[in-house]
Amino acid sequence: xxxxxxxxxxxxxxxxxxxxxxxxxxxxxxxxxxxxxxxxxxxxxxxxxxxxxxxxxxxxxxxxxxxxxxxxxxxxxxxxxxxxxxxxxxxxxxxxxxxxxxxxxxxxxxxxxxxxxxxxxxxxxxxxxxxxxxxxxxxxxxxxxxxxxxxxxxxxxxxxxxxxxxxxxxxxxxxxxxxxxxxxxxxxxxxxxxxxxxxxxxxxxxxxxxxxxxxxxxxxxxxxxxxxxxxxxxxxxxxxxxxxxxxxxxxxxxxxxxxxxxxxxxxxxxxxxxxxxxxxxxxxxxxxxxxxxxxxxxxxxxxxxxxxxxxxxxxxxxxxxxxxxxxxxxxxxxxxxxxxxxxxxxxxxxxxxxxxxxxxxxxxxxxxxxxxxxxxxxxxxxxxxxxxxxxxxxxxxxxxxxxxxxxxxxxxxxxxxxxxxxxxxxxxxxxxxxxxxxxxxxxxxxxxxxxxxxxxxxxxxxxxxxxxxxxxxxxxxxxxxxxxxxxxxxxxxxxxxxxxxxxxxxxxxxxxxxxxxxxxxxxxxxxxxxxxxxxxxxxxxxxxxxxxxxxxxxxxxxxxxxxxxxxxxxxxxxxxxxxxxxxxxxxxxxxxxxxxxxxxxxxxxxxxxxxxxxxxxxxxxxxxxxxxxxxxxxxxxxxxxxxxxxxxxxxxxxxxxxxxxxxxxxxxxxxxxxxxxxxxxxxxxxxxxxxxxxxxxxxxxxxxxxxxxxxxxxxxxxxxxxxxxxxxxxxxxxxxxxxxxxxxxxxxxxxxxxxxxxxxxxxxxxxxxxxxxxxxxxxxxxxxxxxxxxxxxxxxxxxxxxxxxxxxxxxxxxxxxxxxxxxxxxxxxxxxxxxxxxxxxxxxxxxxxxxxxxxxxxxxxxxxxxxxxxxxxxxxxxxxxxxxxxxxxxxxxxxxxxxxxxxxxxxxxxxxxxxxxxxxxxxxxxxxx
Numbered sequence: 001x002x003x004x005x006x007x008x009x010x011x012x013x014x015x016x017x018x019x020x021x022x023x024x025x026x027x028x029x030x031x032x033x034x035x036x037x038x039x040x041x042x043x044x045x046x047x048x049x050x051x052x053x054x055x056x057x058x059x060x061x062x063x064x065x066x067x068x069x070x071x072x073x074x075x076x077x078x079x080x081x082x083x084x085x086x087x088x089x090x091x092x093x094x095x096x097x098x099x100x101x102x103x104x105x106x107x108x109x110x111x112x113x114x115x116x117x118x119x120x121x122x123x124x125x126x127x128x129x130x131x132x133x134x135x136x137x138x139x140x141x142x143x144x145x146x147x148x149x150x151x152x153x154x155x156x157x158x159x160x161x162x163x164x165x166x167x168x169x170x171x172x173x174x175x176x177x178x179x180x181x182x183x184x185x186x187x188x189x190x191x192x193x194x195x196x197x198x199x200x201x202x203x204x205x206x207x208x209x210x211x212x213x214x215x216x217x218x219x220x221x222x223x224x225x226x227x228x229x230x231x232x233x234x235x236x237x238x239x240x241x242x243x244x245x246x247x248x249x250x251x252x253x254x255x256x257x258x259x260x261x262x263x264x265x266x267x268x269x270x271x272x273x274x275x276x277x278x279x280x281x282x283x284x285x286x287x288x289x290x291x292x293x294x295x296x297x298x299x300x301x302x303x304x305x306x307x308x309x310x311x312x313x314x315x316x317x318x319x320x321x322x323x324x325x326x327x328x329x330x331x332x333x334x335x336x337x338x339x340x341x342x343x344x345x346x347x348x349x350x351x352x353x354x355x356x357x358x359x360x361x362x363x364x365x366x367x368x369x370x371x372x373x374x375x376x377x378x379x380x381x382x383x384x385x386x387x388x389x390x391x392x393x394x395x396x397x398x399x400x401x402x403x404x405x406x407x408x409x410x411x412x413x414x415x416x417x418x419x420x421x422x423x424x425x426x427x428x429x430x431x432x433x434x435x436x437x438x439x440x441x442x443x444x445x446x447x448x449x450x451x452x453x454x455x456x457x458x459x460x461x462x463x464x465x466x467x468x469x470x471x472x473x474x475x476x477x478x479x480x481x482x483x484x485x486x487x488x489x490x491x492x493x494x495x496x497x498x499x500x501x502x503x504x505x506x507x508x509x510x511x512x513x514x515x516x517x518x519x520x521x522x523x524x525x526x527x528x529x530x531x532x533x534x535x536x537x538x539x540x541x542x543x544x545x546x547x548x549x550x551x552x553x554x555x556x557x558x559x560x561x562x563x564x565x566x567x568x569x570x571x572x573x574x575x576x577x578x579x580x581x582x583x584x585x586x587x588x589x590x591x592x593x594x595x596x597x598x599x600x601x602x603x604x605x606x607x608x609x610x611x612x613x614x615x616x617x618x619x620x621x622x623x624x625x626x627x628x629x630x631x632x633x634x635x636x637x638x639x640x641x642x643x644x645x646x647x648x649x650x651x652x653x654x655x656x657x658x659x660x661x662x663x664x665x666x667x668x669x670x671x672x673x674x675x676x677x678x679x680x681x682x683x684x685x686x687x688x689x690x691x692x693x694x695x696x697x698x699x700x701x702x703x704x705x706x707x708x709x710x711x712x713x714x715x716x717x718x719x720x721x722x723x724x725x726x727x728x729x730x731x732x733x734x735x736x737x738x739x740x741x742x743x744x745x746x747x748x749x750x751x752x753x754x755x756x757x758x759x760x761x762x763x764x765x766x767x768x769x770x771x772x773x774x775x776x777x778x779x780x781x782x783x784x785x786x787x788x789x790x791x792x793x794x795x796x797x798x799x800x801x802x803x804x805x806x807x808x809x810x811x812x813x814x815x816x817x818x819x820x821x822x823x824x825x826x827x828x829x830x831x832x833x834x835x836x837x838x839x840x841x842x843x844x845x846x847x848x849x850x851x852x853x854x855x856x857x858x859x860x861x862x863x864x865x866x867x868x869x870x871x872x873x874x875x876x877x878x879x880x881x882x883x884x885x886x887x888x889x890x891x892x893x894x895x896x897x898x899x900x901x902x903x904x905x906x907x908x909x910x911x912x913x914x915x916x917x918x919x920x921x922x923x924x925x926x927x928x929x
Contacts, residue, residue, distance in 0.1 A: 023097075023100040027059070027063060033055045033056070033059060035103060036051075036054075036055040036058060036099065036103070037051040037052050037055045039099075039103060040055065040139065043102075044136060044139060044140070046139075046143050047232070048233060048234065048235035049235050049238070049262065050143040051143075052235045052236075052237075052262040052263065053142075053143065053145075053237065053261055054139055054142050054143050056262055057074075057081075057142060057150075057261065058092075058095060058142075060074040060077075061078070061092040061093075061095070061096055062096045062099070062100070076254070076257060078092075079153060080155055081150070081155075083155070085141070094131055094134060094135060094138075095135045095138055095139065097131070098131050098132065098135040099135075146158070146160055147237050147260070147262065148245075148258075151258050151259060151260060151261050152249075152252050152254035152255065152258050153254045153257070154252065157248065158245070159241075159245045159248050159252075161238060161239030161240065161241055161245075161264075161266060161267075162239045162241075162242060162245075163181075163225065163228050163229055163232065163239040163240070164181035164225070165181070166183045167182060167497075169182060169368045170368060173430060173495075174400075174403050174426070174429060175426070175506060175507060175508070175511055175512075176497075177368065177403075178399060178507070178511075179508070180221040180222040180225050180508075181225055184361075184364050184399065185357065185360035185363075185364050185399065186360065187222055188347065188353055188356055188357055188360070188395075189344075189346045189347045189353040190219070190226070190345055191347075193212075193227075193340065193342060194226075194227060196340060197304070198227075200302065200304075201231060201236070201263075201265060201300070201302050203300075205300075205335065206288065206293065206298050206299070206300060206301060207285045207286060207288060207300075207301045207302075207335050208302055208303075208336075208337055209282065209285070209302070209303035209304070209335055209336055209337070210303075210336065210337035210338070210340070211271070211304075211305045211306075211310050211317065211336075211340070212224065212304065212306050212307075213306075213307055213308060213309050213310050213341050213342065214308070214341055214342035215308065215394065216308065216394075216396075216510045216548065216551075216552045217394040217395065217396030217397055217509075217510050218342050218394050218395070218396075219342060219345065219394070219395045219396070220342050221306060224240075224267050224304060224306055225240075228265060228267060231265045235262070235263065236262070236263045236264065237260065237263065237264045238265040238266075238267075239265075239266075239267065240267045240269060241266045241267065241268050242499075242500055242501065243270075243274060243277075243501065244500060244501050245500075246277045246278075246281070249281075250280035250281055250284070255280070255284060258288075259288050259291070259292075259299070260288075260299050260301050262299060263300045263301075264299070264300075264301050264302065266301075266302065266303050267303075267304045267305075267306065268303070268304070268306065269306045270306070270307065271305035271306060271310075271316070272307050272308075272310070272316040272583065272584050273541055273543070273544035273580075273584060275316050275319050275320065275583060278320055279319075279324075281303065282303075282324065283323065283324050283328055283332070285301055285303065286324065286328055287328070288301060289301070289335070308551065308586065309586045309589075310339055311587075311750070312336070312339075312750065314587055315583050315585070315587065316583040316584060317339075319583055320332070321333055321336065338747045339749055339750075340749060341749050343788075344392075344393035344791065345357075345395060350393055351384050351388070354384075354388075354391070354398050355376070355379075357395055357402070358398060358401070358402045358414070361398070361403060361406075362374070362376060362402055362405070362406060365403055365406040366406075369406075371406075373405075373406045374405055374406065374409055374410070375411065376411055377412055377414070379414075383414075383415035386415050387414060387415060389419075390418055390419050390421075390422065391419065391422075392419065392791075392794070393791065397422060400422050400425075400426055400511075401414055401422055402414075403426075404417065404421075404422055404425050404426070408425075420556055423510070423511070424514075426511050426514070427514050427515045427518055430451075430506070430511070430515050431448065431515075433495075434447055434448060434495060437494070437495060438491065439487070439490075439491050439494075441487060442483065442487050442488060443480050445480070446474075446475050446478060446480050447488060447492065447495075448519045449474055449475075449478060449519055449520070450471055450474075450488045450489075450491070450492045451492060451496065451505075451506050451516070451519075452515065452516035452517075453471070453474065453534060454492065454503060454505040454506065455506055455512040455513065455515070455545065455549075456516065456534050456538070456542050456545045457470075457505075457534050457537055457538040457541070457545075458501070458505060458538055458541045459501035459503055459505060460489075460501075460503055461502040461503075462489050462490070462493060462502065464502065466537045467489075467537065468485040468486070468489070469485075470533055470534065471488050471489070472485045473533060474530060477523075477526045477529075477530070478523060489503065509548060509552060510552040510553075513548070513549035513552045513553055513562075514553060514556065516549070517549065517553060517559045517561065517562050521561055527565055528565070528568050528569070531546075531565055531566075531568075531569055532569065535573065535577075539577065540581070540584070543577075543580070543584055546562065546566055547581075547584050547585060547586070547592065547595075549562055550562050550563050550566060550591050550592065550595070551586065551591045551592070554589075554591035555794075563591065563594065563595065566595055567594060567595060567598050570595070570598045570599055570602045575603065575607065578599060578602060578603050578606070579603075582599060582603070585599065589796060590799070593627065593630045593631055593842070597628060597630075597631060597633075600620050600621075600623055600627055601624065603620050604617065604620055607620070614647050614650070615647070615651055615659070615662075617647060618644045618648050618651070618662065618666070621640045621641070622640075622641065622644040622648075622662070622665060622669060625637045625638070625644065625669045626641075626669055626672070628640060629672065629673060630842055631841055632840075632842045632881070633841065634673060634676045635677070635885070637669075637672075637676065638670065638673035638674065638676075638677060641666060641670040641672075641673050644669070645663065645666045645667060645670055648662050648663040648666050649663060651663075660693055660697065661693070661694075661705070661708070663693065664689075664690040664693040664697075664708065664712075665690075665708070667686050667687070667689050667690040667693075668686075668687065668712060668715065670686050671683040671684075671686040671687040671690065671715060671719070674686060675718070675722070676888055677888045678888040678889075678890060678891075680722045681723065683715075683722075687712055687715045687716050687719060691712035691713065694709040694711075695709055697709075706739055707739075707740075707751070709739065710735075710739035710740050710743070710754070710758070711754070713732045713735045713739070714732075714733060714736040714740075714754075714757065714758050714761060716729070716732040717729040717730070717731075717733030717736065717758075717761050717762075717765060720732060721761075721764060721768060726765050726768040726769050727769070729761075729768075730766070730769065733761050733762045733765055734762060737755070737758045737759065737762055740754050740755040741755055743755075752785050752789065753785070753786075753789060753797070753800070755785065756781075756782040756786050756789075756800065756804065757782075759778045759779070759781050759782035760778075760803070760804050763775045763776070763778035763779035763782065763807055764807060767810065767811060767814060772811065772814045773815070775811050776808075776811040776812070776814075776815060779804065779807045779808045779811045780808065782804045783804045783805060783824075786800050786804050787801060798835070799831075799832075799835060799843070799846070801831065802827075802828040802831035802832050802846070803828070805824045805825065805828035806824075806825060806828045806849065808821075809822070809824040809825035809828065809853055809854070809857060810856075812824060813853075813856065813857045813860055816860075818857060818860055821857045822854070822857050822861075825850060825854045828850045829850050829851060829854055832847040832850055833847060835847075836877070841881070844877045844878060844880070844881055845881060845889060845892065847874070848874040848875070848878035848893075849874070849892055850874075851870050851874030851877060851896075852870075852871060852874045852892070852896050854867075854870045855867040855868070855869075855899055855900075855903065856899065858870060859899075859906075864903045864906045864907045865903075865907055867903045868900055868904045868907070871896050871903055872900055874896045875893070875896050875897060878892060878896065
């Protein structure tokens, strides 16, 4: 900026007093930042978030011009600007005076803005024009700076918050259409979540963080993306903080002094494999909140995490919540807003919204392809029921179904295709597209595999040596030693596109997983070594992707082999890596049960070979017991749980504050194992010990321990019922329901499943006491909760729903409502028959029990032949486990056998004995203790 003088009328001749007179009214204004923001938006047409950003930089400059004290944070920022711009002080001085001249007259008139087109009085016209033009140019330059880098005091830092822009979808494969940012169709049915996120951002707190969970394809990332765009229009600095940006930010030397310049909304997707970086982020964020409390204009900071699952009590989210020390830890816990589970979208209804998504999909397909889409047929209720089942009401599958209808010209297939059909068709289209666009000299098989590898390694740089070696090894093992990895890289990037981290993997996740497993299983002999090489290259990122794929593909029988692949890898990995994997595994997932047990077994083996704290061995054993139990390995479950109790008893004697709650949890595991083995009195005595501990701890800290007290009361209710002490059981269970209802009202996502469990048990106690109407009411509440949960997450909650439906059937039968009873029980049988195919040890006992309930219902309406058949199927389901371990199944088997014999005799047919001989011999023996 020129310092040329033109006498008294030059811009440079202004005195300090004149400067204060010009700037004083503006800087003294309560809404000074908003005045400047509005001016920059209206006069310079800056977007809202850029106007906020520039105003935040300029205000300290203006204060400095009149001698005010500027905070150290902004001194660092201005130092960075001086390094970037020659003569920055002079430019800032000029911008300040220009703003003062432009805004001070409007301030004097009490208006926020006034278009000022004339030259200010006392300023030469040429000098004013120069100052005017240069100030505009400098402000535009400031607006284009990266906010995070500036706040770090390092304008070379490349950390950004990204909101990806839609691309041109013409001639691209459908998988590219379905990426969240491409806006293939408008987002539908998300008003409740947008309202929640708006309230989350608009709260007065300086810093808050929360978590959105949900199954693959439910639309979490799309929802977050759309909300970030909304926030950007509201003046927030908003977007996704990618993994490389997150790591660069928290590891930067300036991070200890980093503070956002404007209101900031950061999103981190796939949060579970970014724990260490997120810990650093949370600690810094709560420090910022403490620092901003004394600021007259505090800047709000929000962190949104996205992940398939997350529990504050376990796994990766628990690890985040225990980070920090003292007040920092307390602030991290208190600043977490309750996580929200993203469910199927709905406007008027789920079906209406799915129909709307289908119409939009057909229309978008027509615009992208230039072809005429088929007309959408009218569905009857059975058609919608099939479509709900095939798509699981996830927007991704609804769109995939619409695309498949367009590609095949068969819209009637929408009420015929299964989810498996839709996924297979999508995979086939990807293969076809890759083959069609495979460059000369690159075998399509190698390109398929390169795309598959990217699915599990995550984005890879075109020049990364490890990635090149992996491609070369795989091509050689696949029989193509002459293929150049560079050619595969180039072909992959042309197909999939490139992002900041490297080549973009195929998406969406579930399609990518299905494609990749379909490709890799074609050469099964080399998969173990290939996965090892992938894990060596990508570490926890690869584990995260592989574990997600195991859940996504669990319901597709020909793709569940990925679970077997992962089991083989556990022994090969170092202990430190297994600890990280433990945080990623979804404990409640059926798909991860065997993997979880193998993981804990391997961890115990590895820590036994090196000096390790006794508490760590106890922790792993305490988790291993329930893992064995979920697989039906009941004796092993008890042994592991008892070993954990022994260690914790010794630790709790020495340090009760640190270990009593661990002891109580392990006692609970022992009690569950006793009950599974039919040792009910021991189970009750052990649970009473745990209940005493939890009761004492809950009095001292109800927020931390009431949930565990309710758990012990719930279990006591069940054990009392097993012993026929139904009054005692009802009293314990009603206390549990009261606690859990209160907790669920405060945090339904976390505690509704537990409330449903207790409602089931209360229903059983009421039924045993002949209070049938009360039993039905409680059980219907439980079924309602589980139906809602199972729609969102069938992998986790279908077993609970089936058990609850069994109880509902019994309640209806007790009230002489056989039609409703039979319908409920048949739904339960169907669910457990499907689950037994995957894990017979865990689910055969439940199927046998429910088949017994079905037989009882059928007998009540005189359908004895069908009843006998149901009892016989129950006996067959339980026979294998009963003959192996009779005690835990003794009562159920005796009941099934008696009911079967009576049903056969009621139709005049004596039961055959050949099939039953081994069972009868075992029943005639005294049950073993």
